[in-house]
Amino acid sequence: MSPNEMRKGTVIRYDGDLCIVIEVQRVSPGKGSSFVRTRLKNLKSGKVVDNNFKSAESLTFEEVQYKKMQYLYNDGHLYTFMDNSNYEQVQIAKPDIGSDIQYLKEGIEVTIVTHDDVPLTIQLPKKITFKIASTEPAVKGDTASGNVTKEAIMDNGLMVKVPIFIGEGDEIVVDTEDGSYSERVGK
Numbered sequence: 001m002s003p004n005e006m007r008k009g010t011v012i013r014y015d016g017d018l019c020i021v022i023e024v025q026r027v028s029p030g031k032g033s034s035f036v037r038t039r040l041k042n043l044k045s046g047k048v049v050d051n052n053f054k055s056a057e058s059l060t061f062e063e064v065q066y067k068k069m070q071y072l073y074n075d076g077h078l079y080t081f082m083d084n085s086n087y088e089q090v091q092i093a094k095p096d097i098g099s100d101i102q103y104l105k106e107g108i109e110v111t112i113v114t115h116d117d118v119p120l121t122i123q124l125p126k127k128i129t130f131k132i133a134s135t136e137p138a139v140k141g142d143t144a145s146g147n148v149t150k151e152a153i154m155d156n157g158l159m160v161k162v163p164i165f166i167g168e169g170d171e172i173v174v175d176t177e178d179g180s181y182s183e184r185v186g187k
Contacts, residue, residue: 001058002056002057003036003055003059004036006036006053007024008123009021009123011043011061011064013059013060014051014059017042017043017044017045019041020120021039021040022038022098023038024037024039033054036052036053037051038050038051038053043120066111066123067083067111068110069083069109070082070107070108071106071107074104077094079097079101081110081112090112090119092112092122102156103124103128104156105155105156108125108128110123110125111124125176126175126176128173128176130156130160130172131155131170132155133153133155133168135150135162138164149162149164149181150166158174160180161180162181171185
């Protein structure tokens with residue numbers, strides 16, 4: 001298959017080992033052929049490597065399974081998820097989840113990516129609703145300059161730039177692909 005088909009969470013066979021794609025970016029330079037810049041994690045050794053694949057290359061994609069599970073808790077290193085249909089629990093190490101950890105909150109449903117019944121990583125929903133735990137109040141006159149934002153801390157500790165009219169206790173939707181404010185819930 002083509003490297004252009006890679007997504008975060010894709011499992012490929014690279015240098016004889018199974019690797020999961022942690023980050024992927026398509027690059028089309030002005031001169032030369034396009035390529036795909038990746039960060040791969042070797043599932044056997046845990047080693048993370050950066051690699052560029054030419055778009056014309058052919059790769060072996062491995063079959064993975066996806067299962068919806070609910071996030072329960074973590075002990076600082078292992079994150080525990082539960083299948084709501086049979087109450088089966090799996091644990092995934094912090095490095096295997098990567099930067100997606102910042103979006104986890106108790107009770108959220110995520111997709112667990114497994115290969116041969118071994119949990120590899122998670123895939124978040126595209127948008128997640130959070131409650132504002134703290135933010136500065138709006139100051140009269142701040143809106144005169146147009147699109148003004150301020151920092152807000154969510155109920156799980158995540159920091160998001162929000163419009164000036166958002167206040168403590170408001171619920172907002174956050175885009176998990178770039179961590180940006182999407183919309184306010186209700187009101």
